[in-house]
Amino acid sequence: MGAFLLLLLLLPLLPLSRAATGEAVCGSCPGPPRSGSIVARFCASRPGTESEGRCCRERGAHPERLLGLDLSNCSLHDLPPGLAEAAAAVVLDLTENPLTTLPNGSFLGFTHLQCLALPLPLECPGGSSAWEEVTTNGSSRLCQGQRNPCNGSGELAWPCPENAACAPDGPGLVQCLCDSPFHGYKCLREGTFPVLLFCGILGAITMALALLLWGTQRRKAKTP
Template sequence: MGAFTVLLLLLLPGAAGGAAVCGYCPGPLRNASVVARYCASRAGTESEGRCCRERGARPERLLGDLTENPLRALPDGSFLGFTHLRCLAVPPALECPGGSSAWEEVTTRGGSRLCQGQRNPCNGSGELAWLCPENAACAPDGPGLVACLCESPFHGYKCLREGAFPGPLFCGILGTVTLALALLLWGTQRRKAKSP
């Protein structure tokens, strides 16, 4: 069974992302792990499952230890949103997420492959080059992953619609249709309720 080791130092959009990562491996932090030593040496941190995080409702930094995970391959998109992931160690048999071209340095040391320095796929050329549709900007969304964000004032499919989303018109039509259907159903069901 291959061991999957990951040491994550990242900025998370919210605590929910951290909870998902910390739940990958059961059990508490291991006393000799890098994560346990980090958590013990820093004030204002607490352990949660196999992770060490800053105290507070919305922690921004998370360090996780996911050793001895039985993964044989990394599922696609498993690191989606991990834009500030700096260091990742995987067994030598596994590729770094996003491939070797998604990282500044990929080395094999001991019994693990170390992926360091996540590259911005939007700034690359060749393998990492990513084309977004016209009126959209490329934004990194994890190792080798990108998101195309519509530039203002464009929105919609492939950022082809210009101007703001017609919120009042949409809500007005939706409200009118909902009210008409509610009245129709009320009228038809009322007759059934009155009949003996």
Template sequence: MGAFLLLLLLFLPWAAGGAAVCGHCPGPVQNSSIVAQYCASRAGTESEGRCCWERGARPERLLGLDLSDCSLRSLPPGLAEAAAAIVLDLTENPLTALPNGSFLGFTHLERLAVPLALDCPGGSSAWEEVTTHGSSRLCQGQRNPCNSSRELDWPCPDNAACAPDGPGLIQCLCDRPFHGYKCLREGTFPTLLFCGILGAATLSLSLLLWRTQRWKAKTP
């Protein structure tokens, strides 16, 4: 039972998807947001908090996140929950910087609106088009950095291929049948052995915690 509860606790954040970040800022999606405009142009969408979802998808697909006018001085810690978003609005916030890697994993992001004082993440070369309007900057059409002339400079080891991992970001994926550190190991990954060791370790830890708590309960 203890192992099951532990695994359930590990699974719950993933099952919740982007629900937590949708409530980071009070109120619904703002009518002036690019998120509202995008979702209004698509059929079968619904809003929940500051998020726009694709209705009827299993699992539900997060289409847009509106964090405009939320008095943000830094990006919220749960932003990674919205990595599947296609549209993201960060305008009308006193943001001073976008740290490197802030949008790691945002491979589906096609439209990003930021305050005019900030540059598009990854630089203008990471986007097909960058425009300004009033106090905001709009970054559109995320480019695949692996297709650029910089591809030869990416630090991917032998037996690995470059793959996009967000605006101006890449990841190195091992070619089959290689795996492990720097893709130096050849052969099939020992999935059954790995799962067996992980399950045994989880069960042992759960039993240890259960015995410890039971001993403390009996101690006067």
């Protein structure tokens, strides 16, 4: 029982290799990329790629990089919960779905995304200023050429602190990365991050919680 509880506590810390390769999101809608979709055209025109489910992957890469995702005509009322698995995608098609909104941060981490097709009622994430070109065609909107918000002439809404540099984090989104050797809150701490100490404290807390839960369950089991 104790080992089982410890495993449950450690699960969030284990590497999610399946999620990293996008297996779940590739199978979230049946069939291959739809003929004529921007993903199908992209995959057919780019050497060294192959289709897997609704995904276009870089063939031979380890792990295989997900380059395109076609979720068009999938009867989606909301974005699929596994969409973050496609953060490495260059091309993404969400057209012909009854989507009414894109929650803030839906494309957080999508720094490689260069072509996004949406139902016409939806605006491009980050606004038109986050893209080089925004066009409409029938019932779809096409957002092309993601701009680097850190290269704009205007000031950022949340300027990075001293000892940190701005880095793109998706359409219209930025993150502040600490310059070496700074780390911690607002990059105020200098020196190497104490990895061993952090892991030791985290392991001790996890073990203590596991033992506490195990002891609680044993007492409940012994109570008549």
